[in-house]
Amino acid sequence: MSESEQKGEKMPSLDSLTTSLTQFLADKDPIETEEGETVRASIIAEIRETFKRFVKSFGNGEGSDMDLLCVGPQFVTRHAFFEGMASLLKPKQDITEFIMITDAHVPLLAFRFKGIEIDLAYARIMKSTIPDDFDVSDNKILDGLDERCLRSLNGPRMALDILSLIPNPTQFRIVVRFIKHWAYQRGIYASSCGFLGGVACVIGAVKACQQCPIDANPVQVLQKYFTTMYTWDWSVPFTITPLQESPDFWDPTTDYAGRRHTMLIMTPSFPSVCCTSNVGASSLAIMQKEFKSGIKRIQEVMSGTRGWDYVTESANVFSMYKLYLRIVCWSETKESQLVWSGCIRSQLRKLAARLEINPVIQIVHPIPQSFDNITLGTSNQTLASLGQPLTTQQCTTFYIGLQISGKSVNLSSPCGEFVQSLQSTEEFDDSCMGAFLGVVKRADIPAAILLGMLHGASTTCILGVKRKEREVEVGMCGFEFPEEIDGATAIANL
Known part of the structure; x- marks a missing residue:
């Protein structure tokens, strides 16, 4: 029996909890305004035109954040892209904090454009030209690509696949926004430090939605998320689609790197890759503790004794x-x-x-x-x-x-x-x-x-x-x- 029931208080309904959750997210993680969307669209258009100018000149022999991908022809190497785009982007007045991250699983250019954080990745495909109607979901474009190009393409390919895997888009948007906000507040939203990244949060949210009825309340889906993440056997791949077999099929029994992965959250797009390869034994233990705490805190919200701020209370890492x-x-x-x-x-x-x-x-x-x-x-x-x-x-x-x-x-x-x-x-x-x-x-x-x-x-x-x-x-x-x-x-x- 909950504390509210023991005191004779009426527990809040799921609908009222959803209303308070929606208002909480509106306050803590507001949706982009129309003006903001216009700025983002202008950024994409300007980067697209800059990239077109770069590819053209290269061919003539001259030498919250946004995740963007440029796809180039086979004669534009990754090194040439980074150097060429850097020379074109850095002088722009609206661009600040420009750095090149070349040794990551997904190499990228990171910068602020009109105040918005941009992560710009590059994939080189084995074609001489890239048509305007280029289909990133076509598996044929993957032929002959190295691992970094495959990982770079995996992001937008996964975004398209996710759309077909979400039973209830409205339900999903509320759930994934809360999970990301919660992970950030609790200090476990940083793939570079061995914790959850944005992709892992999205896959976890999709999994919870798949496990619940299509008309389930978002609060129930959040409860399912924390329970699933806490009880999952992480030696077993965490998937939202069946892994597709191929000559490059991911198999932890034969893939040495795969055997060393501590947490196996697999991307849904072909070919599947582990998006939590940075997770170690310590960071998994820390996250497991947070998942368990999340279960308890969600239950207290559902009993009416606590608010949503309690679930996303900032972790005091310097007292641990x-x-x-x-x-x-x-x-x-x-x-x-x-x-x-x-x-x-x-x-x-x-x-x-x-x-x-x-x-x-x-x-x-x-x-x-x-x-x-x-x-x-x-x-x-x-x-x-x-x-x-x-x-x-x-x-x-x-x-x-x-x-x-x-x-x-x-x-x-x-x-x-x-x-x-x-x-x-x-x-x-x-x-x-x-x-x-x-x-x-x-x-x-x-x-x-x-x-x-x-x-x-x-x-x-x-x-x-x-x-x-x-x-x-x-x-x-x-x-x-x-x-x-x-x-x-x-x-x-x-």
Whole structure:
């Protein structure tokens, strides 16, 4: 018996809960206005025309966010697309925060266009021309493509397939909007950190809709979503359509990468790929805890004792662990820092995977939120000792929560390997960039962060830059470790 029933209170009806849910989403995640849709349409048109100009010149020998895809002919390589489109897009006055992400599963150009975040991917198909009536759903276009092109095409192909798989579009839209908002608020909406991405949220929402009657209330579908995600055996592929067999058929018994996947959420489009390949043991455990909590919180909303804000209450990630691995990166300009911090963000999942190997570490929790130009408190003196003179730098800080067994852990190996991997990236420039890793206690987290200061804070971080013959160094730099892990060597610096 619910708490409301015990008190003799009338439980809210499903219709009233749906009304309150719809109003909650309207307040927290409003639908795009007509003016906003017009801006988005103009962005697509301008990028389309820019791409056409690029392909034409290339052929003559001259050299919430939007997910967009450009499809080019076989003579336009991915490298040529990135370099050529960057030269055409970056000078536009309406474009800011432009970076190239080349080493991801889906390489893309990321930027803001008229204030809207854009992720622009590219796929090269084995044809000499691309007709205006190009059909992205045609399986024949997949012949001869590499894995990155297949993944790039998978997004729009999946979007078309999803339309035919949704039993009730109105029901689905409410459910998927809530799931994305919930995941973001709870700190598990970040594929780059090993959590759920947008595609995984959509597939989960479709699955829940498929499992419920077509006229089911959205609240019931949400309840089904959390229950399904919590109870699913993740060694079994999570699908919303049967996997289609082909010469490249995904099979975890033969695919080495597939065997290593911890969470198997498969895209519906041919060929199916795992969209949660970044998920590790720790991030799955964190998400399972959130799914279980979601079940309980939805039940309390349905009993009338709580509101929807309770379900999507922001997770206080800086109260969960006693220890945190802090990654500080800096460079001399905003432009270079955007590239450098983006590079490090894309590598965090690899650092998390290295840390998980350590048997002393029970949970590795990469925190999706990053913090720009936050004063680091007493650690500034440590950083200042790295070199003279002191200069004001652009600074970004990342944190990874650590739950360990015992009082001692040695992180020098994974941290050193991480720094060496950063050294080998195209983005790193030792003349103007640096990074520092160190373990801090919860009490040492800057007050500005604990008070909820968001990305883009205006406070200044003063850092010293250590250079020795312009080479990257890995080793001790005098960081003072907490007593709980006395003797650990969890630092490395560039």
